[in-house]
Amino acid sequence: MIKATMMGLVLAMAAVATAQAEPVTVKVWALDEPTRITETFAREFEARNPDVKIDVKLVNFANIVNDAVRAAATGTAPDITMIDNPEVALFASHNILLDLTPLLAQSKVIDRNDFYPGPIANSTWQGRIVAIPRGANTIALYYNADLFKEVGLNPDQPPRTWAELYDAARKLTDPAKHRYGLVFSAIASEEGTFQFLPWVQTAGADFDTLGSDGALRALQFWQKLVDDKVASPDVLVYRQNDATGQFAAGNAAMSISGPWELPTLQKDAHFTWRVALLPGETATSPRASALGEFANAIFKTSAHPAEAFRFLEYIYSQAARNWNEFGMLPANRSAAPQDPKWPDAYAVFVEQMKYARGRGPHPLWPQISKAIQTAIQSTLTHQSDARTALATAQASIDKILKK
Amino acid sequence: MISQLLKTLRDGDGFEAALVLAAIGYLLVFAAFPLVYNIVMSFQEVDMFSLASFDRPFRGLDNYRDLIQRPEAWEILRNTIIFVSCSVVFQLGLGFALALFFQLDFPGAGAIRGLFLAGWVMPGLVVGAIWKWIFAGDFGVLNYALHSAGLIDKNIFWLSDPAYALAAVTIANIWLGIPFNMILLSVGLAGIPEDIYEAAELDGANRWQRFMSITVPLMGSTLGAVISLGIIFTLQQFDLVAALTQGGPANASNIAQYWSWQMSFQTYEISAGSVVATLMIAVVVVVAAIYVRSVQHEHSA
Amino acid sequence: MKRSLLTGVAVVLAALYLFPVYWMFVTAMKTSGEIFQYPPAFWPASPHFQFRAVFASYNLGRYIWNSLLIATGTTAITIVLGTGAAYALAYVRGFAVNVALFAILMLQVLPPSLMVTPIFVAFNQVGLLEWPRVAVVLATAAKTLPFYIILCRATFTQVPRELRDAALVDGNSRVGAFLHIILPLARNGILITGVLVFLQSFGEYVYSRSLIADKELQTATVGLSTFLGADANDWVGLMTYSSLYVTPILLIFVVLQRRIVSGLTSGALK
Structure with missing residues (x-):
């Protein structure tokens, strides 16, 4: 916090010194x-730095990459772009990215030592830091405390396994x-992979060991949830925010998603909801x-x-505002918000953040991810059994990793 | 010399030639390049960061061989054939039926027919979202209606059940294609002079005979145009798949154009995506050839 | 009696067909919880309207103006270049015509989502991206032109050749025969196809999104996509926005198409 304030002062002084020059435009x-x-930060930054103009172009999620x-x-690249980790x-x-390590x-x-390990690992390539995480996100278990009471479950003891x-x-x-x-979301896109990998990881496997028993148990567990109709078969087409929509509408009593859903839930959910850590496979x-x-x-x-x-x-320097204003966690430890909104949920997500693992990193990650999605979808619809589906996925992933 | 040229342009074969060449010239400038670009990429090893140059390693038919060996290739081919043929048959059938129906003289026919244009006006994003809700397994209106009518007793998961996903996408696409077929066939029908029908009626031809002996032949060129464009449009339909199923579950509703897009823009296997696009171009060669033949037929009739 | 029965049937058919449109309007008045409710609410418990707020806060007026400009430009190019070509292809026979028809059909085969990368690369090379809306018009017209030519050609084939031959015998030039005799008779098909082209280019999305960088020049369809974000979907806002822009267009064209389809051509031919 102090650092940020000092930073502001330094910048303000620098601004006075260079106010005469023609402003430089950063796209x-x-x-x-x-x-x-980003627009908010750009306007604030410009106010303190009259020598720089920030020209923000907004691109939608599906197209930014x-x-x-x-x-x-x-050859029409901007100066800065946002990239999904x-x-x-x-x-x-x-x-094609500037090596930020010397800067x-x-x-x-x-x-650089203040970042949580996950975010900075995914911004590092061959030992060089090539991007600055703007924040961090992870997923946890949302649950409807009213319904817990109604069916005789203790809302103070959410499921842990x-x-x-x-x-x-x-x-x-x-x-x-x-x-x-x-x-939850088992959709055939990156979101499905994002939601599935933690289940694999708690069972001791990962994207490069999908043929193992741990991965098999994870996928079979998802399959059981759908087969036994405790989760809708339509999880196959739900994006994460569709899933939250179902939770908020009372069509599902628990939901797996991230902190970006908090504003939506506050507006739309007319019941007491709480957040818990994602259950592990077993207590240990x-x-x-x-x-x-x-x-x-x-x-x-x-x-x-x-x-x-x-x-x-x-x-x-503004990361402490991430939680209250922008629905995500800071990616660095020292930027904890002073007075977090939804303090209970905040505590859970901060705790959860310690266990968050990045995907990859691998330049062909989208292809690896696609193989995982196909395995999930063909298993949940019984077009294939879990073991075969995972073996197929592992075979394609091995081929990609060898490239 | 120049005055001769002007004369043929104004009042000779040059006139028609100039009209056609202007349009084709435009198309060659703005539409031929992307085609060639796609075809070239299908024979090269393409890295997504080398998109701006043609100078890339040549791979010959290897990309094609790789594509055919993918396990999903045949399923997607089958899906594409089903999707295109069902879409075109039902769009045309329903569109023609509606066009004939609105040709009957009754109060409000014109205005009500116009309402069917809605399918053509609605933005793709909105159409996708609405059909997704209609088809939703748990809270969808379609299941609710079927339930209320006593037709089903268990919800159908239209979008996530591999047995239904392709049907769902096809139904939504038929909905989209009806206005195009209906409105153009209506124009065609309005162009057939009444007195031909009257003469046939005097000759004792019944409704069906009149339809087969007058309407269908006189509508020949319109039908040919609508069918061939219908096939091409269906081969371009893409938003719906993206909105409804993303080609899932596990490719059960994936079709060629979406697959091509997925490979080019999601997994960045641009060569493979271009191979699919090139194969689609090959299909359209056949459609175009059939169309041109039907046009020749129309001349000799 | 029988005729009003037919009207009844027509209303039922239209109601069935228009259900998704109705659903758009109703959703715009629902709360986000009601969207996912079962049994589905065919009318919201307490309809709320945010039409005015959405119109103002999303710069909709500006976006619609851009869409109108692009649709008008596209339609103009398409009609100017396409009508003559369609006429010539309908009246002239021979191998060259077959080749031309074949080429025209072929050139529109790829979906815009696959065309856009090469178009972007080429337009960038020649500097066309400096005029982004012009770039969208040029690219979109290449998409609509084949469609327009094929359909208009079908209309021209319905105008009897004898009329043109008679006009030529009467001393008209070919240009004159085309402009004064044939064109008025084919007006019907030209107008309706023009309307379809206009509506199609009004809803164009892929090229606008990729070729236009400046938000002030962006179209209504691109504005629409901002409701669906990475993290949250504002379904009610999306449906409100699209109701706002679909309704006026739909009403205008309901009126227009009635005049066009039941227009003068069939009368003039008698």
């Missing part, structure tokens, strides 16, 4: 988000009331959770890398 591509986070790649290929490796492996070594604002989760889901399922015990299994969120990278072609980096420093 930034950012996600189109209702919180307008493709647009950035196309721009890089055609599993795809940083894709850009970095083509050597970080000199930075008085960013302390798969077995407890299954039992709770079973009790909470009520076909007469059109209610499932649990909802390692905990695991997914790691999400975007990172900001500077293209090598940028004509104003110093100014661009200053903007990234500013974003970093």
